[in-house]
Amino acid sequence: MAAAAAAVPSPKGSLREDLTCAICCDLFTEPVMLGCMHHFCRPCISRYWRGTQGPVTCPQCRKEFSSKQFQTNYLVTAMVEKVRASTSDTYIKNLEKQLKETLESHRLKREEFINSIRRDKDNTDTIKRVGADLQAHVKGEFRALHQILHDEETCALEQLSREQEQELEKVQRHLEATELAVRELEDNMRALQQASAAPENIMLAELPQLRPYVQVDIAQEFDTNAFSNKYMAPLQYITWRKMFKSLNPGPSPLTFDVDTAHPNIHVSRDKTAAVECDVTVPHMDHDKRFLQCVNILAAQGFQSGRHYWEVEVGSKAKWDLGVASEAVDRHARIKLSPESGYWTLRLRNGREYSAGTQPWTRLRLGSAPHRLGVFLDCEERRVSFYNADDMSLLYSFTNGPRGKAFPFFSPCISDGSQKPPPIKLLHYPPVALSG
Numbered sequence: 001m002a003a004a005a006a007a008v009p010s011p012k013g014s015l016r017e018d019l020t021c022a023i024c025c026d027l028f029t030e031p032v033m034l035g036c037m038h039h040f041c042r043p044c045i046s047r048y049w050r051g052t053q054g055p056v057t058c059p060q061c062r063k064e065f066s067s068k069q070f071q072t073n074y075l076v077t078a079m080v081e082k083v084r085a086s087t088s089d090t091y092i093k094n095l096e097k098q099l100k101e102t103l104e105s106h107r108l109k110r111e112e113f114i115n116s117i118r119r120d121k122d123n124t125d126t127i128k129r130v131g132a133d134l135q136a137h138v139k140g141e142f143r144a145l146h147q148i149l150h151d152e153e154t155c156a157l158e159q160l161s162r163e164q165e166q167e168l169e170k171v172q173r174h175l176e177a178t179e180l181a182v183r184e185l186e187d188n189m190r191a192l193q194q195a196s197a198a199p200e201n202i203m204l205a206e207l208p209q210l211r212p213y214v215q216v217d218i219a220q221e222f223d224t225n226a227f228s229n230k231y232m233a234p235l236q237y238i239t240w241r242k243m244f245k246s247l248n249p250g251p252s253p254l255t256f257d258v259d260t261a262h263p264n265i266h267v268s269r270d271k272t273a274a275v276e277c278d279v280t281v282p283h284m285d286h287d288k289r290f291l292q293c294v295n296i297l298a299a300q301g302f303q304s305g306r307h308y309w310e311v312e313v314g315s316k317a318k319w320d321l322g323v324a325s326e327a328v329d330r331h332a333r334i335k336l337s338p339e340s341g342y343w344t345l346r347l348r349n350g351r352e353y354s355a356g357t358q359p360w361t362r363l364r365l366g367s368a369p370h371r372l373g374v375f376l377d378c379e380e381r382r383v384s385f386y387n388a389d390d391m392s393l394l395y396s397f398t399n400g401p402r403g404k405a406f407p408f409f410s411p412c413i414s415d416g417s418q419k420p421p422p423i424k425l426l427h428y429p430p431v432a433l434s435g
Helices: 002-007 042-049 074-086 089-143 147-196 224-232 235-243
Strands: 031-033 039-041 265-267 273-276 306-312 319-325 342-348 352-355 361-363 371-377 382-387 392-397 405-410 423-425
Touching: 031 042, 031 074, 039 042, 089 147, 089 224, 089 235, 147 224, 147 235, 224 382, 224 392, 319 371, 319 382, 342 392, 352 392, 361 392, 371 405
Parallel strands: none
Antiparallel strands: 031 039, 265 273, 273 423, 306 371, 306 423, 319 342, 319 405, 342 352, 352 361, 371 382, 382 392
């Protein structure tokens, strides 16, 4: 322990100075320790004592010893070899290479974080802009309602503000973490640059102590559509339903267009129910009718304004519904997708719900809806689907139709032997069509 303590570098001196022999003024060669704890090269102290009879002395402290005794210090020997190796040209070149590589790594990571900060700030601006637009939209919706709805308007705006604040807080937390990471990287870079710029007569024994930089995930792009969908919904109707549930206020009173019905679709006399059948229904041939697929359109089409309607699907295990462009090919079998002029939701096997994209987008619903609500905003080109029982959003298309479009339905061909239930258009008077 005493030998090790004596070999520890003093705070004011360098390690090389502490491992230098006081006789030859060079790094120790075969370092030995005298009884006074001073170290010298074995050859140096042997020469110093050569020819001395009787007591000998320490060259440094002049302490006398009765005999020429010393002991080898293997710890100091190992330290000397380490210092000697660390001052070689190869070691210095490798250390300089490590410095450059580490500095470049920090520079690249810093650039990555700075780009992330830029994205965070862009997201912050987008969130604020979208939040402001949504607030204006919500206010416009509620201005059309009676003063009694003022409390509902205030509630909706407060919820929007909370959600906006939550999104801003997410970005702010990520922004602060990234800025902290940049600061730590810059501290490391300064240390590395200082080490790189050290005077040539000061030999580097090891890399400077670096602070481990914080790992920060790349920020996700702000999803404008997901943030907007709830507030771009038919808010007036949703609020109306909340306040007057017992009155069952309803959407636009659609009717089926018999002239568009596939020959295997039977339409009720009041044109509000459609069901597939095994026999061909007497019909006239014309360009409006679907011939390859069991489809039918509503008689009412829309090319401006905002419109909402509800459809009862009951316990049907298979159906398609949504919106179709007026110009769709009604005589060919095509895939239902926006590219083909269809914006739809579908059910298969009684439990598999999908949005009509290519490929299909599978939906995970908490419960099976018996009534579906469809919302068409012609100006915003938005087509949204709701569980009409609780007005929860199921899916929303943001690339809706251009020009005139019609509500679209397909009761599909039933797989079972039981009589299939119909698709029904729900009417809740008095709600007049508009647009």
